[in-house]
Structure formats: C-alpha cells, structure tokens
Amino acid sequence: MIDDPYKVLGVPPNAGQDEIKKAYRRLAKQYHPDLHPDDPEAARKMNEINEAYDMAMNPEKYAARRAQQQRQYTGGAAGQQSGQNRYQGPGGWASSDWGFGFDDFFGFGFGGAQQQAAGARPQPEPQDAPEIRRVITYINAGQYQEAVYLLTRIPSTGRNARWYYLSALANYGQGNTVQAVDQMQRAVQMDPNNQTYRQLLQQFRQAGQAYERNAQGFDMQAMDLQKICLGLCAAQCCCSACSMFGFRCC
Amino acid sequence: MKERGHNMFGYVQANLKDLSEEEQARYRAVYCGLCRTLGRRYGAPARMGLTYDLTFLTLLLGSLYEPEEETGTFRCLPHPWREHEYAASECTDYAADMTVALVYFKCLDDWEDERKFSRKIYAGWLKRSYEKVKELWPGKCRVIEDQLNALSRLENARDPSPDAAAGCFGKLMEELFVYRADRWEDRLRALGNGLGRYIYLADAMADRERDRRRGSYNPLADLDAGPEDFRSTLTVVLGGASQAFESLPLVQDVHILRNILYSGLWLKYNRAVRPAPQKEKV
Numbered sequence: 001m002i003d004d005p006y007k008v009l010g011v012p013p014n015a016g017q018d019e020i021k022k023a024y025r026r027l028a029k030q031y032h033p034d035l036h037p038d039d040p041e042a043a044r045k046m047n048e049i050n051e052a053y054d055m056a057m058n059p060e061k062y063a064a065r066r067a068q069q070q071r072q073y074t075g076g077a078a079g080q081q082s083g084q085n086r087y088q089g090p091g092g093w094a095s096s097d098w099g100f101g102f103d104d105f106f107g108f109g110f111g112g113a114q115q116q117a118a119g120a121r122p123q124p125e126p127q128d129a130p131e132i133r134r135v136i137t138y139i140n141a142g143q144y145q146e147a148v149y150l151l152t153r154i155p156s157t158g159r160n161a162r163w164y165y166l167s168a169l170a171n172y173g174q175g176n177t178v179q180a181v182d183q184m185q186r187a188v189q190m191d192p193n194n195q196t197y198r199q200l201l202q203q204f205r206q207a208g209q210a211y212e213r214n215a216q217g218f219d220m221q222a223m224d225l226q227k228i229c230l231g232l233c234a235a236q237c238c239c240s241a242c243s244m245f246g247f248r249c250c
Numbered sequence: 251m252k253e254r255g256h257n258m259f260g261y262v263q264a265n266l267k268d269l270s271e272e273e274q275a276r277y278r279a280v281y282c283g284l285c286r287t288l289g290r291r292y293g294a295p296a297r298m299g300l301t302y303d304l305t306f307l308t309l310l311l312g313s314l315y316e317p318e319e320e321t322g323t324f325r326c327l328p329h330p331w332r333e334h335e336y337a338a339s340e341c342t343d344y345a346a347d348m349t350v351a352l353v354y355f356k357c358l359d360d361w362e363d364e365r366k367f368s369r370k371i372y373a374g375w376l377k378r379s380y381e382k383v384k385e386l387w388p389g390k391c392r393v394i395e396d397q398l399n400a401l402s403r404l405e406n407a408r409d410p411s412p413d414a415a416a417g418c419f420g421k422l423m424e425e426l427f428v429y430r431a432d433r434w435e436d437r438l439r440a441l442g443n444g445l446g447r448y449i450y451l452a453d454a455m456a457d458r459e460r461d462r463r464r465g466s467y468n469p470l471a472d473l474d475a476g477p478e479d480f481r482s483t484l485t486v487v488l489g490g491a492s493q494a495f496e497s498l499p500l501v502q503d504v505h506i507l508r509n510i511l512y513s514g515l516w517l518k519y520n521r522a523v524r525p526a527p528q529k530e531k532v
Contacts, residue, residue: 208485
C-alpha cells in the first residue's frame with residue numbers, strides 16, 4: 001500500500017475530487033499501458049497511480065481498511081465474518097470499495113461493529129413465535145433469501161409491525177430496495193413510537209441522501225422536455241417518420 | 251415487456267434548458283454522431299433505434315476513455331437542408347452496436363405483443379445487422395436476450411415483486427455499460443444497474459394509473475406510496491449508482507453527464523406523474 005496518494009498524484013492533501021480526477025487523467029495519459037507496451041516500469045507506475053486515485057477519493061475507507069487488515073493479521077474479530085454471505089449488492093458487485101455500500105449498513109464493512117445500525121441485527125423477543133426466531137437467525141447470518149421465504153409463509157393475519165420490520169431487513173439484504181423501503185414505512189406506520197423502526201427507515205434512505213447531495217445545484221423537478229432535433233430545424237419529418245414506427249428518438 | 255407495452259427508453263436525457271449553448275451543441279453533436287454511425291455501420295433502418303439513453307452512454311464512455319474523436323459536419327437524410335455537426339469515436343461505434351441489439355429485441359417484442367406489422371418488417375430489416383452485432387459482442391447479446399426473456403416471464407406471471415423485474419432491467423443495463431473489462435467495470439456496473447432499475451421502476455409508476463384502469467399488470471400495484479412519495483425510493487435506488495458515477499475520473503463533458511443524471515433523468519417522470527394544469531382532477 002502506498003503511503004502518500006497525494007504525492008503520487010501531485011496534488012495538495014486537501015485537494016477536492018475534481019482536482020484529483022484531473023490529476024489522474026494527466027498522469028494516466030503519460031503512463032497508460034497502451035502507450036508503453038511491455039514496459040514494466042510504466043505498468044508499475046500506472047498501478048501506483050490507480051491505487052493513489054482510489055485512496056485519495058476515499059480517505060476514510062482506506063484508513064479503515066488498513067486498520068482492518070492489521071486486525072486480521074493479528075486474528076481480530078473483524079476477520080470472522082465469512083465472505084460467503086457478504087451482501088454484494090444487486091448485480092453482484094461490492095459497492096463498499098468506493099462509496100455508499102449496503103455493507104456499511106449491515107456492519108460487514110470496514111467500520112465493523114461501530115457502524116452497525118441499532119436494530120439492523122434483530123434480537124429475538126420473548127413473544128416471538130418459533131418461525132420469527134428462525135427468521136431472525138437467518139437475517140443475522142446474512143441468509144436473506146431464506147428469511148424472505150419464511151416470512152412470506154406467515155399469513156397476513158400474522159403480519160404486524162415486527163413482521164414488516166423483519167421483512168424490510170431481509171428484503172434490503174437481498175437488494176429488494178422498493179419492498180424494503182415500503183415495508184419499513186409500514187412498520188413505522190403500524191408502530192409509530194418505535195424509534196428503531198424510524199432510525200432504520202432513515203438509514204435505508206441514506207443512499208437517497210447521497211444521491212440528493214450529489215444532485216445539489218441540479219433541478220430534479222424540471223418538466224420541460226425539449227426536443228433535441230427541434231433545436232436544429234423547424235421541420236419534424238424525422239420525428240414523424242419515427243413516430244410512424246413508434247420510436248421516439250427525439 | 252409483454253403485457254405492459256411500454257417505452258422505457260428516453261428517461262436518461264439531458265435537461266437542455268440548464269445547459270450552456272456550447273454544452274447543448276456538444277450534446278447534439280454526440281447525438282448526431284451516434285445517428286450517423288448507426289447509418290454508416292448498419293444502414294438507415296438502424297437509425298430509428300437512436301435513443302438519448304445510448305447517447306448518454308456514448309458521452310460517459312467517451313469521458314472515461316477519452317478516445318480520439320472524429321468531428322465534422324454532415325447532412326442527414328431527415329434534415330438535408332442543414333449541415334449538422336457531429337462527433338464520433340470508438341465509443342460511438344460501441345453504442346451503435348448496442349443500439350441495434352436493443353432495437354432488434356424491442357421490435358421482436360412489439361411484434362409478439364401488439365402484432366404491429368411494421369415491427370415485423372422492421373425486425374426483418376434489422377436481423378442481419380443484429381447478426382453482425384452478435385458476432386462482435388456475443389456475451390452481451392446473450393445477457394440482453396436472457397434478461398428480456400426473464401422480464402417477460404415475470405410480467406406474464408404477474409409477479410408482485412417490483413424489485414425482481416427491475417433487477418432484470420438493471421442487469422441488462424449494467425452489461426451495456428461495461429465496454430472493457432478493466433478496473434472501472436465494477437463502478438460502471440453499479441451505475442448501469444442503478445439506472446436500469448430506476449428506469450424500470452419510474453416507468454412502472456408512471457404507468458400505474460393507466461394500468462389500474464385497464465386492469466393490466468403493474469408491479470407497483472400493491473405499493474402504498476404515491477408518485478411523489480415514491481421519489482424518495484427512486485433516489486435510494488439511484489444512490490449507489492450516483493456514488494459509483496462520482497467515483498469515476500471523469501473530466502470531459504462531466505457537467506452534461508451530471509445534468510443528465512441529476513436533472514434530465516426526472517423530466518419524463520415529472521411529466522408523467524404531475525397533472526398538467528389544464529387536466530381535470532378525476
């Protein structure tokens with residue numbers, strides 16, 4: 001692992017993301033393997049630049065990862081969570097490497113136990129039926145598909161706020177975002193005084209907040225559709241030909 | 251795409267109003283470049299498949315890889331009286347290939363659903379072009395076909411899970427977004443997957459009222475939330491995609507790309523779910 005990504009990229013330590021990206025592009029143009037085929041030095045330098053880019057773009061994650069690696073080498077608890085049930089996100093990619101990840105939510109990520117949302121690891125309660133206890137075990141083991149299956153077998157008469165809360169967690173783990181959010185909302189509606197449910201709904205929405213933060217300065221409420229072709233010409237024969245075939249290219 | 255007969259393309263477009271004149275010209279040049287490449291590579295019928303969505307992909311991949319660009323002006327068949335500026339690169343070639351695959355399957359689909367004869371003819375025209383694309387990109391074509399079939403099965407079975415169907419479209423889009431197997435693949439997949447799921451879900455919500463009236467299947471039929479509340483769910487779906495996008499080292503055209511992702515993406519949805527002032531409230 002390189003020590004100073006900012007030095008490698010040639011930017012100050014407080015450089016913003018846009019500056020880091022520009023620096024990366026400048027260096028990549030110099031050292032790209034396509035420009036230096038069979039040159040091991042250029043390849044090594046390119047790896048360094050790539051690593052520096054990832055580190056500079058995610059300073060907290062890399063500090064945490066370095067710390068976790070050290071813990072794993074010394075046999076710490078963080079190493080125990082096995083990879084097989086690690087939630088990877090829809091489509092199979094692991095999003096935790098560069099930004100918001102489901103891993104953070106369920107505490108498998110680099111922050112470990114500290115980042116875990118209270119309630120994300122459900123605990124059995126005295127009144128829980130046996131099926132519910134099994135569901136809780138599955139969720140905590142990361143076996144979301146099994147949990148979802150068991151939950152769907154409980155008839156609607158047995159679906160209380162707790163059922164919706166557990167179902168939301170299981171669905172979220174599986175990547176069923178729409179259902180997870182909808183179900184956690186229902187749990188909150190059915191048990192408005194439950195702070196855990198409210199907090200989890202908030203956590204679910206964090207990804208949405210990340211989107212909205214990135215969207216600042218852009219108008220998400222815009223409604224004016226402007227045809228790209230119209231800007232160039234008055235006639236719309238292309239568009240009418242397209243509409244004959246039902247394709248809306250404009 | 252069987253029962254619902256919807257046009258899911260066109261969500262990923264720019265909000266032209268908020269782009270500078272130079273940016274609008276650039277966006278048009280890339281759009282025209284894609285149109286021109288489609289015509290040159292696959293003949294005139296292929297140009298009917300031109301979409302804003304694949305224009306976005308061209309811009310995105312162009313920004314990531316900064317390939318050599320060919321620029322110039324040309325006269326296109328539908329607008330022969332004015333010279334149009336165009337810009338094209340190897341990324342445009344790729345987007346053209348993917349366009350053909352998508353429009354070919356859409357034609358087949360529409361012929362299956364609605365028995366529109368024009369589609370049958372059109373699919374016939376495109377078949378040879380599609381065969382060429384399949385030779386260039388066999389893996390991708392297989393994924394497109396598989397996911398569209400899976401989506402059809404879910405819709406025909408009236409599967410109540412919106413996420414399952416959205417997931418198919420997500421997998422399809424993520425495959426399109428990966429131009430090369432390199433270190434950006436995961437991020438491009440995350441971006442493509444999120445956009446694919448957004449498109450499917452936004453489209454389902456936009457059609458929900460109409461489907462309800464017609465008794466057609468809609469995967470969001472059982473959802474409590476209305477279109478305005480659903481917005482926050484849609485932003486959750488886009489969260490990972492957005493983070494992945496921002497993690498890419500994009501400099502060229504980045505304002506246009508952000509305009510599309512954070513503003514233009516909502517144009518179609520806003521128009522569909524907000525009642526126009528003249529409409530009577532039912």
